[in-house]
Every structure is written in structure tokens, then in C-alpha cells.
Amino acid sequence: MLILEYQKSVLIVDDESVNRQFLGTLLQKENYNCFFSENGKEAINLFQQKKPDLVLMDTMMPVMDGYEAAKQIKALVCHRFVPIIFFTAVTDHETLIRCVENGDDVLEKPYNSILLCAKIEAMDRFRRRYAQLSQQKESLELYQSEIQYELEFSEQIFKKMISRAALELPYLKFWTSAMSKSQFSGDLLFTARKPAGGLHVLLCDFTGHGLSAAMGALPVSDIFIEMTHHGCVLLDIISEINKKINQALPTGFFCAAAFMDVDALTSTLQIWNAGLPDVVVLDSHENQLHRIASRYLPLGISNQFVADNDVDIYPVTRDQKLFIYTDGLIEVVNDDNEMYGYERLERCLLDFGKNDSFMDEIKQDVLAFCGFSDPHDDLTCVRLDCFSAISDLTSDQVDKQKN
């Protein structure tokens, strides 16, 4: 490949031909391609045509002087640095200051060629550095807009998923900070109706944020909704989701999740906790809390989901409320760096858990605790009235159950 060295160019502006010739010879020796103008006005026109890398400018000229020409040339190049060096025979303070104000440097006449070459070299160094910086700024801006685009992209994926995932059900209420931030935080709630009545509920907390979390969430959404609609049992759905995340995401990325199967036919509630804090079942009649601790690895870590025989199954009762939440709720901190913690949550559950307005109450309690500042992590809290869930049958399902 032939690489042509970039030839720098200079615009020499002087009304005296002797000076133009002297500077031209000197600059050609320095490998500059030279253009010449006799006054400021001509210089501006030639500058626009030739776009030189350097301007050597006399101060006093007919038609338009060097100061005015320099001012207009500087206005023409906004994103490029083109050094302008003034030449003047008058060396009073006022003139020198005017030169530096309108240009970048000043040299006295008569010419000292050694000093002139040194200054040109120095100015060229500045010019190259400026060019390098502009280029870096440009690539940073490009990079930033690409990142921005990806974030918006993941946000769109997330929003689409949300619209498919979360059914509006009067007996399932949730509070999540996942929607309030500009990007997908990693928490996701899915609900899907079972064909024979009842509900599958899945609360996920993905590692990471934004695109990486949305990538993992994408297959989960499809598998969960479709397999539930096809009447698959929950364990098969969990195994499939675990396999998909394991295949799709690199080591170190996983999904803490809790699955709930609220079954209308058997009036039972089945809970699988894989990496979320204790799922809590409140018996509001006895005012007692039952905890279902995480017994499984979060999804995606192992290539196979290994279930034990000891499944958590509860009969569904009228006074039963189910609470599922992500660690962000427990880890909300106040100004003293104290966590909200299990004890506060437990008290809140015992005091208000039975109320249908529980979401407002817990939100109030948590926000009052942290002084109404933004929770640092994403948090989600879900309340499910299981009895209403199994009673919510379509007419089709009612007919089937009668037979």
C-alpha cells in the first residue's frame, strides 16, 4: 500500500511581494504548500477555498487589515484549530496585545528565520494535538450515542416484556422501583393464567442492569407465558428457564427467582424459591407468618435444575396472603447506613399484611425509613391473595370443574 504523507499548507498574507517571497521560500523548504494573498479580504476568500493548516498574517494592509481578517477566519473555523501568526514592525504593547487577541502568536519584523521556524513548529504541534483531541471527542460522542441507543433498546425490550408479562389482577398488587429508573434494573414480575384455573407467578431478580439483564429476561418471558398456557407443570417450566439462562448468559450472570403455582383444581399453593429472600405466607386469622426460604441455586448457574422431594405446598385458605420480594427491599438504607431489614418488614406484614391497601402502607413505611430518598437498588414487593386467585375462573373453567 502506498502511503502519501500529508502535505501541510500555509496561507501567507502580506501586501509586499518581497515579504511574500521570503516567507514562501522559507516555508517551501519546510515542506509546506504555500498560498499567497495581498490583503485581508483576499485572504478570507483564499482561506475558504484552500483550507490551509497555518496562516502567516501581516497587520497593516490595504482593503482589509490583518486583525479583521484574522477575526473572520477564526469565525469560519469552529471545530478546527488553524494557528494564525502575526508579523508586525510596530512593537508597542498595544499592537502586540491586539495581535495575540486576534491571532495565536506574534513575531517582529524584520524576520528571524530560526525563531520563525521554531514558532511554526510549535504551532503545528498545538494544531496536531488539537486535531487529536477533537477526534477523540468525536469518537467518545459516537460511543456515548451508541451506548444511549443500546440503553433505549433494552428499555424498549423491557417495556414490551412488561406489557406481556404483568396481568392486571385485582388480587395481585405490587410495588416496584424497576419502572421508575431510566433503564431496566433487573427485577421483573410475570403472571400467567393456568388453562384449568389458577395462576403461575414468577418474580425474577437478574444480575446486572440494562441490556445484559434484559437479554436474560427475554427468553424467560416467552418460556414462562407459553409453557403456562400449554398447561405445563411448574417444575418443567423452571427447568426449562434454568436451562435457557444457563445457555444464553455467560458465567457470573444468573437470575434469583421465586415461582408460585396457585392451583384452582386442588386449591393448593406451591412455592419454589431459588435465590430470593424468604417468601412469606401470612395467615391473617392466626396472625402468623410462614417463611419459605430459598432452597435452590439461582437460575442459570447450573446446567440442570435439581429439585428435591420436599416441595413447599400449602392448602389455600381465605385468610391467606402471599408476599414475595427482592433483596432490594431489605437492603434499603437510611442516612445512618442502617438497612430496612427483616424485622421492620415482619412488623409491617403483621400489622398491615391483611389489608388490601398493604402496598401503600409498606411503601410509606420504607420511604419514611429511608427519608424519602431513592432506594439505591431495585426493589420489588408483591402481595397475592391466593383465595381470590383460585376463585377467579372463566366460565369455561367453571364448566370443566363441574364435570
Next chain:
Amino acid sequence: MSINTMVNSSGKTVTIAISGRFDFGLHKEFKSAYEGVVTSTCQVNFVVDLSETDYMDSSALGMLLLLREHAGGEKSEVKIINCRPVIREILDIANFGKLFSIQSIG
């Protein structure tokens, strides 16, 4: 927040101690703590000492999984020692006892 790596005299045990918050901010440092250790030629035991760790998030759990993979995955034995109760709880919720040998501080 820092990482201190020690190799014992026989060169067979590498101890990585983490102080302060164990979160995404330590990603690079943690990786370089084990990446230089060659595990293909001889069995190396990795020990993660969390005695000075106050907090860990899910990306820290992810880093432990990466270390486990580097140490040989299923065949590896990575020890996590001196866990404070708050750290132990995070590891227990994730059921990391199925993958690592975990010891509480005591």
C-alpha cells in the same frame, strides 16, 4: 475496598482477602487476583477470605462463580472462609453451599 492476594509457600493455595464492599467496583481487581494463577498443570486451592467484607451484591456472587470456573468448575474446591453473619446470609440465600465450601467467622 481492596483485595489482598497471598500464595502459600508450596504455591498450592491462593488466598484472596476482600475488605470493605465486595461489589461490581472490584470486578477487574478480583479477576486479576486469580487470572494469573495457572490451574492447568497442578491442582490449586483457592480460598476467599471475607473476614473484612461488610457487604456483597449479586455481581460479587457472579465473581465467585467466575473464580470457581477458573479453578476447574465441578472438579474445583473453592473455600469461602470467615463469613460474617450478613455475608453468610447472602451466600445462604443463593445456596452457594452447593458450589463452595463455606465457613462462618468463629
